[in-house]
Amino acid sequence: MTDKLKTAIERLYATFSYYPSNGTMEGCPCCLSSTDKEKIHTKELRQLDSDDLSRYAFKAMTTWGNTNDFKHYLPRIFELLSTTDFIVDTFVVLGKLHYAKWKTWPAEEQKAINDFLMAWWIDSIKHQNYFDNDLFIEIYKLFETINPLLDNWPITFDNNSFKNLIDLLDSYYYDLIKISNKSEGLDQAAITTLQMWLTNKKELLEQRFFYYETIDNEFAERISNALYIIEHST
Structure with missing residues (x-):
């Protein structure tokens, strides 16, 4: 904690x-x-x-x-x-x-x-060693904006912030962008903001793919999948 x-x-x-x-x-x-x-x-x-x-x-x-x-x-x-x-x-x-x-x-x-x-x-x-999608959605609903969540998500490699980024993309991204009713999840403005934020992480993911490719092939595959999602969906 x-x-x-x-x-x-x-x-x-x-x-x-x-x-x-x-x-x-x-x-x-x-x-x-x-x-x-x-x-x-x-x-x-x-x-x-x-x-x-x-x-x-x-x-x-x-x-x-x-x-x-x-x-x-x-x-x-x-x-x-x-x-x-x-x-x-x-x-x-x-x-x-x-x-x-x-x-x-x-x-x-x-x-x-x-x-x-x-x-x-x-x-x-x-x-946490996994992305807490429920927490993400519920705080977004309470704040009525996604910006504070993304602004307070610095990506570093001495904690799980990068792994949570990959987990969001690999496990939850498509479900998140399908939600269009604000009462259920993200509205369109929030989806657009999330997509722009993720696009800005593309170079970082590319760098870390080559790093993990030599030490953790399974995680490198997840990064590769996350990159594909960014390139084809945002």
């Missing part, structure tokens, strides 16, 4: 600390058991784990509690989501922000979330 992500998580805790735990939080009796309700109140916020919070993260605000209740648990849910194999999908959790109309929240809260999302994105690009 990068120091920037650690700092962003701590900022979430500080920003949303004004929202207390609600021991009488209402929930749909058909959807929730007494055990579900007990789990989220038996420990301190930072001690709650994935098993404790997964049910709430899925049901928050729709059938369990209100926006202020969600704000109380948001820091811990986002911490688990970004640092562990959280049970609930990224699109479900981040979709709660849309549901809660987060862009009407106080400016300080919006900034804390923006900073967290960007720190998570940078951490993912640097350290």
Whole structure:
């Protein structure tokens, strides 16, 4: 985990600390058991784990509690989501922000979330050994622009940023450019911006192909395929 992500998580805790735990939080009796309700109140916020919070993260605000209740648990849910194999999908959790109309929240809260999302994105690009397409799409939806994601994707060779670039092209590119409905994924403007950004990486890919051809033939083949995609699709 990068120091920037650690700092962003701590900022979430500080920003949303004004929202207390609600021991009488209402929930749909058909959807929730007494055990579900007990789990989220038996420990301190930072001690709650994935098993404790997964049910709430899925049901928050729709059938369990209100926006202020969600704000109380948001820091811990986002911490688990970004640092562990959280049970609930990224699109479900981040979709709660849309549901809660987060862009009407106080400016300080919006900034804390923006900073967290960007720190998570940078951490993912640097350290994960695969391109997190769900994270890419969901942050794009929340920001309503692709530019911050691409601007904060420097390509270096001492981390996984280059390998993630190849994985995007080799595994997700065609699916991404087929999406034209903004409610589902990238809109046309974002697709065009992505294509231009990728075209500018062509020379870099050519250089790294010759480098990896002598030490990792399988990865060199993936780079070759990525180059073909850039040359024929962008």
